[in-house]
Amino acid sequence: RHTISVSAFLLNRSSDLVLLLGLFLFSACADETPSSKQSGTITEKTRPDGLQAGLNIINTTTATFVLDDQDIDGNHSDSAHVLGSFNNWKQSDSNRMYWDSTNKCWWLTVTGLDPSAEYTYQYHMFTSSGKVDIADPYSTKVSDPNDKYISSTTYPNLISFPSQSNGICSTFATKSDTYDWKVTNFSIKNQDDLRIYELLLRDFTGDNNGIGNIADATNKLDYLKTLGINAVELMPVQEFGGNESWGYNPDFFFALDKAYGTTNEYKQFVDACHQRGLAVIMDVVYNQATDDFPYCKLYWDSTHSRPSSKSLWFNAVAPHSSLAYFDDFNHSSKCVQNYIIRNLKYMMSEFKVDGFRFDFAKGFTQTVSTSDATLSAYDASRIAILKTYSDAVHSANPNAAVILELFAGTTEEQELAKDNMKLWRNMNYNYCQSAMGYPSSSNFTYLYSGASDMPGSSVVSYMESHDEERAAYKQETWGVSSIKGNVSEEMKQLSANTCFFLTVPGPKMMWMFEEMGYDVSKGSDTSKRPNHWEYLNDADRAGLHDVYMKLNTLRTNNPELFSDAATFSWKVGDTDWSTGRFITLASSNGNKHLVVAGNFDASTNTLNVAFPHTGIWYDYLNGNQTVTISSATENIAFPMHTAKVYVDFDASSTATQ
Numbered sequence: 202r203h204t205i206s207v208s209a210f211l212l213n214r215s216s217d218l219v220l221l222l223g224l225f226l227f228s229a230c231a232d233e234t235p236s237s238k239q240s241g242t243i244t245e246k247t248r249p250d251g252l253q254a255g256l257n258i259i260n261t262t263t264a265t266f267v268l269d270d271q272d273i274d275g276n277h278s279d280s281a282h283v284l285g286s287f288n289n290w291k292q293s294d295s296n297r298m299y300w301d302s303t304n305k306c307w308w309l310t311v312t313g314l315d316p317s318a319e320y321t322y323q324y325h326m327f328t329s330s331g332k333v334d335i336a337d338p339y340s341t342k343v344s345d346p347n348d349k350y351i352s353s354t355t356y357p358n359l360i361s362f363p364s365q366s367n368g369i370c371s372t373f374a375t376k377s378d379t380y381d382w383k384v385t386n387f388s389i390k391n392q393d394d395l396r397i398y399e400l401l402l403r404d405f406t407g408d409n410n411g412i413g414n415i416a417d418a419t420n421k422l423d424y425l426k427t428l429g430i431n432a433v434e435l436m437p438v439q440e441f442g443g444n445e446s447w448g449y450n451p452d453f454f455f456a457l458d459k460a461y462g463t464t465n466e467y468k469q470f471v472d473a474c475h476q477r478g479l480a481v482i483m484d485v486v487y488n489q490a491t492d493d494f495p496y497c498k499l500y501w502d503s504t505h506s507r508p509s510s511k512s513l514w515f516n517a518v519a520p521h522s523s524l525a526y527f528d529d530f531n532h533s534s535k536c537v538q539n540y541i542i543r544n545l546k547y548m549m550s551e552f553k554v555d556g557f558r559f560d561f562a563k564g565f566t567q568t569v570s571t572s573d574a575t576l577s578a579y580d581a582s583r584i585a586i587l588k589t590y591s592d593a594v595h596s597a598n599p600n601a602a603v604i605l606e607l608f609a610g611t612t613e614e615q616e617l618a619k620d621n622m623k624l625w626r627n628m629n630y631n632y633c634q635s636a637m638g639y640p641s642s643s644n645f646t647y648l649y650s651g652a653s654d655m656p657g658s659s660v661v662s663y664m665e666s667h668d669e670e671r672a673a674y675k676q677e678t679w680g681v682s683s684i685k686g687n688v689s690e691e692m693k694q695l696s697a698n699t700c701f702f703l704t705v706p707g708p709k710m711m712w713m714f715e716e717m718g719y720d721v722s723k724g725s726d727t728s729k730r731p732n733h734w735e736y737l738n739d740a741d742r743a744g745l746h747d748v749y750m751k752l753n754t755l756r757t758n759n760p761e762l763f764s765d766a767a768t769f770s771w772k773v774g775d776t777d778w779s780t781g782r783f784i785t786l787a788s789s790n791g792n793k794h795l796v797v798a799g800n801f802d803a804s805t806n807t808l809n810v811a812f813p814h815t816g817i818w819y820d821y822l823n824g825n826q827t828v829t830i831s832s833a834t835e836n837i838a839f840p841m842h843t844a845k846v847y848v849d850f851d852a853s854s855t856a857t858q
Contacts (some may be wrong), residue, residue, distance in 0.1 A: 445728075
């Protein structure tokens with residue numbers, strides 16, 4: 202504090218006294234410590250060429266930090282410092298960042314770094330509303346107070362969370378671990394025949410008291426390969442809040458969550474998938490972020506506990522607020538679009554993933570809506586945004602898959618499909634109805650893209666997903682008397698469902714464990730569910746698994762039967778099940794045919810099965826046994842809850858694979 206001497210004559214001059222008291226107060230405020238108020242002036246300086254937002258490693262001892270900072274009015278923070286373990290988390294003029302008014306960013310180069318060290322850091326910001334500490338929005342790894350709960354088996358030698366950090370911080374090393382890729386040129390061969398296995402790493406492996414990890418999932422890839430799928434879709438693995446989650450609460454998009462393993466273990470998983478011919482699709486959550494996302498924290502309205510109305514990144518109130526769960530990205534903003542495009546390309550280049558499933562793509566709009574119905578209406582602005590992201594993906598990898606969880610109107614979905622995007626197609630309710638033994642609302646027709654005026658093979662259909670109830674659980678709870686409580690009949694009915702699912706042309710998705718009749722309810726929360734790998738020891742459940750395996754293998758080895766060029770017809774509506782349900786397929790050259798017939802009824806029925814020609818056919822699922830067909834239609838007895846797949850070529854080499 203400064204000492205001010207007041208002369209006697211000033212005591213008789215009140216105006217001078219007021220002036221001196223004002224000077225005293227000004228001096229006291231100006232001398233406050235930097236931790237409570239920013240001091241000094243901003244130094245403007247253009248950042249070096251060739252840098253981008255985030256951490257830029259210049260060499261093993263030098264790094265440059267760049268932080269974009271601009272609100273909707275073009276304003277920025279009052280000052281910024283880089284604080285971290287390399288400067289003992291002490292604010293000083295030496296770690297004050299320069300302001301680049303042209304590029305609208307703060308930046309600072311730090312030298313003298315140790316190549317063998319891993320560092321932690323944050324940006325220490327002074328804004329018009331106060332002090333805020335944020336991690337780097339482009340962090341490829343963060344340090345979190347919850348890290349102490351991550352097993353050392355899952356992530357060995359995890360850096361300790363620094364006590365000086367105010368919330369989540371970033372980490373980096375100038376000399377990071379490298380990964381030697383075994384497969385460098387993998388590409389999806391046929392997106393129209395994707396057979397995707399959706400899995401949640403948390404529940405896929407591990408004991409039922411702890412969470413699974415990426416390394417254990419890698420060890421299960423031979424199982425998935427044998428099942429006959431050709432793509433794995435990981436539920437969100439970008440850094441999310443906490444350690445146990447479905448992953449739809451992301452807070453850092455360039456970092457993969459440490460609760461499942463190390464960066465190199467994620468790469469090993471992708472590499473191992475590619476070695477087995479399996480594509481890897483990431484489920485990405487670009488519609489929202491948690492409050493911990495740095496650009497939420499930097500532009501925050503503390504009065505209302507939500508993003509600021511001045512934010513270029515987030516909506517203060519989501520236009521579709523009734524369907525928003527976290528902070529809602531403003532996808533019309535160029536800074537958001539640039540961030541997401543950069544993230545998509547990073548995931549493809551750094552982790553070699555083969556595509557993306559966009560969660561809640563319906564929310565990529567600023568159009569105000571009050572319900573899901575109004576949000577589903579045709580939206581030209583949303584189409585333009587989704588095309589921007591799709592174009593960015595395909596510019597980096599023309600064969601990459603772009604899959605949208607959209608559920609909008611047909612006209613909008615048609616337009617997006619024509620631009621090389623695929624749309625999720627939810628068939629859960631219909632297949633659950635048939636699984637439980639109820640003909641009502643069990644029409645499968647919507648499964649096939651050709652039945653809904655969509656371009657061929659443009660829909661990724663599924664019987665179950667992470668969002669939907671498990672068919673086996675509904676059988677156990679609400680099934681008809683011949684099904685409920687009888688595992689053998691439950692699995693037969695699920696097998697019949699599968700015969701009328703995997704033989705339909707077009708991409709398909711399977712939710713993990715549906716191939717073994719997983720019967721634990723999805724429930725109303727996202728807490729951990731047990732895995733039941735022991736189900737495969739049960740003969741009836743193993744029988745269902747074998748149906749998946751054989752039908753997937755049939756598709757793999759006979760793609761001409763399941764292409765858009767094949768002739769496809771079926772009778773699978775809401776009918777009197779006693780007359781049966783049927784599918785007929787023929788390859789475009791007429792050399793191969795397939796017939797599926799099913800009795801979903803609760804009693805044995807004789808079905809009049811139509812065959813494209815007479816002669817020798819093969820009962821594919823029943824050991825490829827030969828069947829002689831002597832007339833255009835044959836009356837065949839089908840036990841209850843039974844389906845058969847007939848082919849007119851010898852598939853014995855694939856039936857037991």
